[in-house]
Amino acid sequence: MGAHPTRTRHLAIIVLCTCWLGEPHASDISVQAARTELVNDMLLISADASFNFSKDALDSLNSGIPIFIDLDVRITRPRKFLWDREELHTHRKYLIERHALSEQFIVSETFTGDRGLHRSLELAIEDLGTIRALPLAEAKEIDQTSAYDVSLRLRLDIESLPAPLIPIAYISPSWHMSSGWYQWTRTP
Numbered sequence: 001m002g003a004h005p006t007r008t009r010h011l012a013i014i015v016l017c018t019c020w021l022g023e024p025h026a027s028d029i030s031v032q033a034a035r036t037e038l039v040n041d042m043l044l045i046s047a048d049a050s051f052n053f054s055k056d057a058l059d060s061l062n063s064g065i066p067i068f069i070d071l072d073v074r075i076t077r078p079r080k081f082l083w084d085r086e087e088l089h090t091h092r093k094y095l096i097e098r099h100a101l102s103e104q105f106i107v108s109e110t111f112t113g114d115r116g117l118h119r120s121l122e123l124a125i126e127d128l129g130t131i132r133a134l135p136l137a138e139a140k141e142i143d144q145t146s147a148y149d150v151s152l153r154l155r156l157d158i159e160s161l162p163a164p165l166i167p168i169a170y171i172s173p174s175w176h177m178s179s180g181w182y183q184w185t186r187t188p
Helices: 005-021 055-062 121-128 163-171
Strands: 028-039 042-052 067-077 085-098 105-109 115-118 130-138 148-156 182-186
Touching: 028 148, 028 182, 042 121, 042 148, 055 067, 055 085, 055 121, 067 130, 085 121, 085 130, 105 121, 115 121, 121 130
Parallel strands: none
Antiparallel strands: 028 042, 042 130, 067 085, 067 148, 085 105, 105 115, 148 182
16 A cells, blocks of 8 residues: 555655755854953953854855844843843944955954954954954943843844845745853853
């Protein structure tokens, strides 16, 4: 006796979708360390992250398609009986792209315009994961007399991809890259 045609069809669809969508954990961002410090009455953040871009993302970068990475930082004050009070939420955007003429890779912070030029994609990705002394707020804006929680997240911004690539990126797990929230407590 042969297999039921509907069951066979469903199995074939599942196999095809699995092959088409690719490996679900092919890409990732992880934050290894992060810290804040007060320098000249400014609260600064530094972090080290690693990017494991999927083959699709790497192919896009090598083809000249820029990729934007969002950096979100939240400072919250823990409370006993109510939800934590958010004291600061800031957002920065980084860009990694290939320069067509020089065949070098550029990492830019879009708010300040700071740029780094790298001869290889590997060096550019390493630079992208190194955040140093990024100003968050003036010290007077945040009460420094008690502990507060700092959370940091890095994620690939799918909406900033070229329009024809956005629908593909939404349905393909290889484009869903996020570090999740990395959190630590800063004590006075």
